[in-house]
Amino acid sequence: MINLNCLLDGPESVQISVSPDQAAHASGTDASLTCSAVSNPAPEYQWLFNGLFQQSGQQVVIAALGVNDTGSYTCQVFNNVTKRSSSSSRNITVLTPVSTPNITSNASSFIEHNDTVVLTCVATGPDVSYTWIEDNSVISNGGRLELSATNNTLTITGVLRADGPFTCRASNAVSAKTSEPFPLNVFYGPDIPIIIPEPDTPAYTPGTDVTLTCYAQSKPAAMLSWYLQGVLVQSGDKLNIPNVSSKHIGRYVCQAFNDVTGRYISSSIEIDVLEPVGNVSLRSTNSHPVEQRDSVLLTCSSQGTHLKLEWFFNNHPIQQNDRITVSGDILLIDPVNVADTGVYKCIVSNGLNNGSAETYLEVFSVPETRSHLTPGAVAGIVVGLIAACLIGGVGGWLIARKTSGGSQRFTVEPAQSDVYVCIGGDAEFTVRPSSAISSGTWEFKSKAIVQWLAPNLVIPPEYKSRVDLNFTSGSLVLRSVNESDNGDDTVTVTAVGGAQESATITLSFIEHCDTVFLTCVATGPDVSYTWSEDNSVISNGGRLELSASNTTLTITGVLQSDGPFTCRASSPVSAKTSESFQLNVFYQPSPGHPC
Template structure:
């Protein structure tokens, strides 16, 4: 019997759950504003058609219907509208009394589906204001109470000081649902502006800002001078101004060296000051509201004469790289500051640039080439300044000797080598070829129409007469036959092409004339013909390759394949005349001036 009852109960729970809304759903909560409208719209309806429906508020029926017809009850007849396809109910002109639970029931084939939603109607927020007591406050002494009032229902409150939210703390208290703000022992930074934000579920409204009057100070009394330097020349005018943080504005009394003056007010004017006006000046600020005082830090005033006769003294001997040197700046009058520049840029201390404690002298150790330039020291006080300059020349080198020029040239071509070295002053030059002095003592070594004997090692030796130092650099040169330089084969110029064409035409003419001549010449024996390089074949004479080249080039044929040089035309003397020099005879370049290296160094 008990089992049967349990089974029936479970069945009722299952079917009851389905019928009570598993296929019918409404929003769980709806908010509305008084005098506004609200719509209850099912988010899910049972599938298929239904036989009837009913909308209820609490236990009272709002509207019901059977099939496609519906009938609202009398109290809601002019306040509701119903969408028959979605069963969405609109309720107009809300009041706070409309808050409560709304139920929709749908009947289909003897099964009832039910869902409910809760409506809460709010009065919109309005008329948000702040009141304060008291209104005239003393910093660190007064406590202020701010009250926020507003119209509306279910209100909540938020306080802002400027753009920052006010939260409870050691001296801040929020009461009465946060509508009341109490600040104990107010500070000047808590003067506002304060705003109160009142809100409920449907609206938010902000009050007008309220700023508190908080009397404070005086604090941080401070004296400044115009002009602002603390040292002045006699006869000038000095104005001292005192300021302090104070509300309301403070009153001021002046004192010098601890003794009060008869002068009062924010400014103290001292015309035509003299040395006896020097001293320590202070001002005393007083707030008549807070009854507090503040005394400034003393401002020391010194009256001085102008700076004159500035001199920058440097070493009298020549400055050589690696040594130490000193620059000293001197002047008449009292110097407050000294500044140094090099080539118009500020000179800063470093491992090699050392300033004296008063900045009046600079020691550079060791001196480097980059230290050359114009040095300037500027001495100043608040009333005057003066400067002096010194041009430093650092003698160094020679360093980084570098010889530039071609590494390969054609025979009969021109040779130009240049020697460069980092050196002050300009070094003395000497050129050597394969370890032998040439007598050339200029930075440039040049030769016209070189021959094969110019191949070798060229050395440029440099000497600095001040630093007594020497440095050298070498350059290898190879003289090669014409047309054999590496990198040849590029495009020819128009003039070169024209020269080649003319040479070919002249060569063809010469070969033609030689052939005609040989044809007319009497036949010789085969032995003689072989000795002359001509063979007979069918009564015709043929030129060998060397003879054709001889006619075409009209010059000697040189065998470059071995150590010796042979010619098939003319004597060695004729070859030398044609070449411009004698190869393989150890001949050295002849410079225009014979200056020995030992003589230069002297």
């Protein structure tokens, strides 16, 4: 049997182990290198550092490593019996730990949105790499944040108040340290001011004490000023309005200014005060209408603000139907009937007080004829007189015209003596002969418009497409009237028995036809507009309507008395008024006699 211990061999399989085993070692730490090999008998060991002998022994211990300990460590193994040797090498790298990094900035303060921030991170030590962190999240390139090639610089474009704080982490193979958080000093604002009224209500009762408080986010704190109609009222965050009244009505502007950012911004609030209801009146265009023929327009007028209007008939709320229409302060009945006779009342109220007015409306039925006048004559006279009163409410009073031609046994009555129409509209000339007719002629300024002998009709070329005739009554419709049609139109009709009779109806043009749009334009920031008529500020209501921005004033059914108008443009720091603007309104003549 062979004794293996007697075999002479080696050394072979030389290995070096390092403790701690890592790619690099921090200076000041300890490390050991241990060498092993397969050899019989046991070999001798010696160590070389960078090719120079260091010591003998199987292990080398290096206390308090320094940078100079970086290099190649070689273990040589020798067998004195076999006279053979072998070796192995390991590299040791020693690095100095990084220092605590420090962040510096290109400026001590910044203006939001305007400025660019450049942050630089500096740390000492070999092979340092940098990482930037915001709100515990590692920053990468993109958007407003840009890193330099070595990552030691962070650039923030268009800085925001919410940016930061930032930290920088410096590291190498043996250490890592993080800087103190670095906050940015960012000036911003002012933001849009918030106005808080106390008490908060759409309209105030006279005598109430009102406080307006203005707040605007800003760094440094914004300087606040109050303006009314472009005039400075006071400075400060609070505006007290004791014992509020109608003189305090208006738009109050809070302007915020930041003297570092150089920015102005403002917001506003409307202060409205309840004005008591007063001077309630109810007017009717026709107090004695005829059933199934006439219409009645009731208008309820009053003073005050924030008005609520209710209509009543014989103390019962009025219900709208196909004849009765209610639109705010207007009540229209078209046509009337006898059942509409009674007391009409409008009640106007707001949160302060109320008032009312009433009127009596008597509707006449068409009377039966028991006299020498024909039914047509009676109806014609009644309607003519009512029409005179109705139109008189707008432009004066009118006198019914009727020309009598001769025989008492045959008459022709106009349904109304005067016809008022807007330019471009259709004029209806209605006449009522007392008996059957056979022929007739309509003339205007001594020139025939139409001549007829039923069933034949003669119309001049200039009226060919504008005339419609009723052979039975002789009534005429003149279409698309123009300025040249203004004047007296006379009809002469011949009865079947040969009697002739004439009637004249006057055609006039009226106002109320057109709608006017006035637009006010001014340049400047935060402009607000106010319209005035005869030195009185205009508010929405009735025929006058303001656009949402107050730049446009719409006048529906223009009247000769409308205007002149002015427009006042104002900003938080100034106010200017336009030249007076007068409307050119065509209207019907007014004889000047009461109806």
